Amino acid sequence: MGVFTQYSDTIIKPGLERIKFFLTKLGNPQNRFITILVGGTNGKGSTVSFLYSMLRSLGVKVGAYLSPHIHSLEERVLLPEEEKGELKGLLEEMKAKAQGWGIDLSPFELLTSAIFVLFSNCELDLAVLEVGLGGRWDATNVSNPIASVIVSLGIDHTQYLGSTLASIAREKLLIARKGIPLVLGDIPVEGLRVLKEGGRALGARIHEWQLDFFVLGEGSEGFCYVGEKVIPSLKLKLEGPHQRVNASLALRTMEVLGFSLTPPSLAALQETWLPGRMQVETVDGVPVVFDVAHNPLALKALVDGLGRRFGNRPLWAVFKLLKDKPWGEAIKIILEGFERLFFLETPSQDDREVPKVQLEGSLPLKSVASKEDWEKVMEEARKEGAVVVFTGSFRAVREGLDWLAGRG
Numbered sequence: 001m002g003v004f005t006q007y008s009d010t011i012i013k014p015g016l017e018r019i020k021f022f023l024t025k026l027g028n029p030q031n032r033f034i035t036i037l038v039g040g041t042n043g044k045g046s047t048v049s050f051l052y053s054m055l056r057s058l059g060v061k062v063g064a065y066l067s068p069h070i071h072s073l074e075e076r077v078l079l080p081e082e083e084k085g086e087l088k089g090l091l092e093e094m095k096a097k098a099q100g101w102g103i104d105l106s107p108f109e110l111l112t113s114a115i116f117v118l119f120s121n122c123e124l125d126l127a128v129l130e131v132g133l134g135g136r137w138d139a140t141n142v143s144n145p146i147a148s149v150i151v152s153l154g155i156d157h158t159q160y161l162g163s164t165l166a167s168i169a170r171e172k173l174l175i176a177r178k179g180i181p182l183v184l185g186d187i188p189v190e191g192l193r194v195l196k197e198g199g200r201a202l203g204a205r206i207h208e209w210q211l212d213f214f215v216l217g218e219g220s221e222g223f224c225y226v227g228e229k230v231i232p233s234l235k236l237k238l239e240g241p242h243q244r245v246n247a248s249l250a251l252r253t254m255e256v257l258g259f260s261l262t263p264p265s266l267a268a269l270q271e272t273w274l275p276g277r278m279q280v281e282t283v284d285g286v287p288v289v290f291d292v293a294h295n296p297l298a299l300k301a302l303v304d305g306l307g308r309r310f311g312n313r314p315l316w317a318v319f320k321l322l323k324d325k326p327w328g329e330a331i332k333i334i335l336e337g338f339e340r341l342f343f344l345e346t347p348s349q350d351d352r353e354v355p356k357v358q359l360e361g362s363l364p365l366k367s368v369a370s371k372e373d374w375e376k377v378m379e380e381a382r383k384e385g386a387v388v389v390f391t392g393s394f395r396a397v398r399e400g401l402d403w404l405a406g407r408g
Helices: 017-025 044-057 081-101 107-121 165-173 189-202 241-256 263-271 296-310 327-337 371-384 394-404
Strands: 034-039 062-065 126-130 145-152 181-186 205-208 214-216 223-226 230-234 279-283 286-290 315-319 340-344 365-368 387-391
Touching (some): 017 107, 062 107, 081 107, 165 189, 181 241, 189 205, 205 241, 230 241, 230 263, 241 296, 286 394, 315 371, 315 394, 340 394, 365 371
Parallel strands (some): 315 387
Antiparallel strands (some): 223 230
């Protein structure tokens, strides 16, 4: 079995020396195209996707790199379909080269190296890269950005980034560069102060949400973007109030880089879609939502978005949480936001997951572990007019989508 099917994001090795050395031996493929780096706690994947869609609509030879994935590593690459087939072979090639050269790379470093080679082979002009963890030591940070974006800031990955918003901001700030735009999103004051002061010290050109650009309005009439241009009546396929902020960050980045906000690019923005981001399906009359919210900040945004979408309908959570997230705070939000809780209990559980025994003593918790359990939950939801929501982790969404597709 090769590295492609064994891939894991759980093996983290701080520092950039290994990947820089490895890429040098490969001929520095990351230097053959320019990049936009998109960091932050939540909303990175959506912002990357908005940028990719708009740039591609303008005829830019662009690719994008997302993380993590729901089902397949190939979901992490946005390219014209005919270019994607190389990834698996390139990943195996990177593994072999690293072993041959005695360079002990993490799985994410191997994958990022393969992505850089793939994008170089495709002769891209520009790549939009989602920063995997933090910023300072993330493998994407060896690239040459023409703009950096920090979408949001919350408490996450505390074992690597620190336990305060200020310490996390300092780690994420290091994707900024002297003389290039640093676009800042909806960020709490404690972290925003660090990013602004640090950004100025680095010589970055700061563009701040709610100061240099903002959005107005919501609901059926859409929202208005206000930046260098005023663009009314924007309606996104990606749902939730937070997506308007993410879209505004993408729009501002396009503006400050001098890309045109034409009708085709605005149409591409509005048509952008990602699986597992408040994805709403209807199963025998029951709304079933899939959302990869996996930390407190994302779960708060999800509960807010569900309330706006479904009003006072009962919300039921089918969830799975991971130990390396602030799961104690996450479960409080789930308990407050949902009327019924169902623990997603499947054979694929491993040591990263918060076990049911740690939750059930203090929670009104039922298990969902079989086809019969699914059917019972859905039957009760249909009777009570409830909305069933798979959330808490990418794993929960993957298993929920597998069940929807008949694979569960």
